[in-house]
Amino acid sequence: MLLQLIFTKQAEAASPAAPAGARTLAELDEGGQAVIEAIEAPPDIARRLMELGFVPGSTVTAARRAPGGDPRVFRVDGSEVALRRETAAQIRLRPSRPG
């Protein structure tokens, strides 16, 4: 929780446009961790994402970015998956509660 809080602070500092922290996976900063709330992608893609481990309730860590910043590698459920920004933006994160 503390880690998450620290991370939220960082996210705020990095992108003032997202005051409530990262709302989607695309906004999650490198090294940041969050819990998936919902997947808002077309059914086929949503299913593929879930099969790869992006299930609501799972914790995701943003790992590194490819050269140029996109796609990004996420750690979820013991494996690493590369996603482009537009797909990451379809994965909604659970709002991090302060405290």
Add this chain to the structure above:
Amino acid sequence: MAECPAQPGAPAASPTARRPRVRRRRTVAIVGPPNSGKSTLFNRLTGVRQKVANYPGVTVEQRVGRLRHAHDQEIDLIDLPGVYSLEPRSEDEQVAHDVLTGRMPGMRRPDAVILILDSTNLARHLLLAAPVLGLGLPTLVVLNMADALSDRGGDVDTAALARQLGAPVALVSAAKGEGLEPVLEFLTGEFGVPRPVELPVIQDVPKCREWAVRVGARAGYRAPAPPVWTHRLDAVFLHPVAGPLVFAAVVVAVFQTIFSGARPLMEGVEFLVNRSGAWVAATLPESAWRDLLVEGVWGGVGSVVVFLPQILLLFLFIGILEDSGYLARAAVIADRTMARVGLQGKSFIPLLSAYACAVPAIMATRTIENKRDRIATILIAPFMTCSARLPVYTLIIAAFIPEQPLVGNLLGTRAAAMLGLYVLGFAAAVATARLLKSSILKSERTPFLLELPPYRWPTVRSLGLRLYDRARLFLRRAGTVILAAAVLLWVLAHLPLIDGAPPPLEASVAGTIGRLIEPVIEPLGFNWKIGIGLVTSLAAREVIVGTLGTIYGIEGDENSIGLREALQQDLTPAGAVALLIFFAFAMQCISTLAVVRRETGGWRWPLLQFAYMGALAYAGAFLAHRLVSAWTA
């Protein structure tokens, strides 16, 4: 919609029970998610006794291997494509689903299933256990990567897991060949139908997930620590600056090695070919048959076989890149570039494997979900410099470009020229993709979802199998297509008989064909002899080398004149460059055209591809000839 496992058992269980150790062939399918080590297990169990075919109607590769066991019992193992679920959505999943449910035409339903899962990623991989166990077939659950699991501090109670799943569980390391006894026992023993257990509704992924986590927890599963080395390596390989540099360095090293490293081996093979040819020529009595054998077979097939070491070396490198897990990283690095031309990183993997051969590359495009992206990738794949171009490039480069160090000892002029041709092919592919994706194959950006497996050491065994397979394929091709072309050409070069004696080459049927097309290819700097080679190379690119070998073998008085020296007399430097450009662009491969037709379901795309590549090859060679002529004049 719940999959109820309490189905009647597979019919296979009863006959074996009645007559144990019958000489009946058993069929067992291996199914598992991608990166679970499925093929490693398959290779481990079957060794070289395997064959690759295609499922009827689809392009998914079917690998069947045979396991021969002590009691005269033969077991056919089927390696199914890697799937995350059995929901038939992609072609791969359709095949896995159809085979396992007995709906694949012309195939009996397997007698049993080996479900292979990555033990270091069990919670996620158990997702596939629900639909597979739901089939009601006798099942063995194999947890692979036992070595990585224990190295990284993970643990699982296989007995407890077996109770949870109602099926036997074996913990193995397929790569190291450890813990395989239970697998062999399962394969040769009596099959038992899985005990019915409660399974989740397979359509509901979150529910399945909960089930998998619960099963894992009850089996005392402790997930291993994250793969530290993978993270360390990725910090370099996916680094914004170092990543692309490492990639470039790897590519350069590969080229330098296949060019200079293969030299001694190639010279060895060349020596053997020449010696045996000379021996045949000296031993057999003088006759037309002897000439056919020496000039046609040794001259034609022999000059192609010489390139075997080089091709194997290339496949070795591609195998290492693939097996180590680096290829997935290359796809991530390439995704942005690929996005710019309208494709995605996943298209990059088939394109990289097209460096070996376009045929498997085109089959590998089936992982691309978007149909238009897939066709675009299929259309550009033959631009990638395949191994069949290697003999042609090597021959011409060695004949026309003097070897000089360029960057110290790291890169010589010849390797650099070779690298340039590879870059040229890639550039043509990218430009064509851009053209296609902004016109006839326009589509919305498709999502890019790619799992990055942990890095692994490629095993000597799996690399050895790849090379063995490739060598066999290459030699078979040399013994069929190339041999037939060489013999046919030799005959055509000796007809029509004038007063019972063969005509001069120029007046022969082959020569006439060559001279017929000479006016067309003259602007490119090619004479009629090269023309004959161009015609025969329509079957397969490397045939031109064999053809020239045969032609010069017939022409040369004592077969003493080397192919390289002969070429230097027949081609100007400008013509040589034009020939290289021509081969870089032209679609001279019947196997590729056939695969494209099957893949795209008609002649429309392969014909377009053939015409487009041919036009580009002609225009490129024409321009190159003009430019180099003007420059050297």
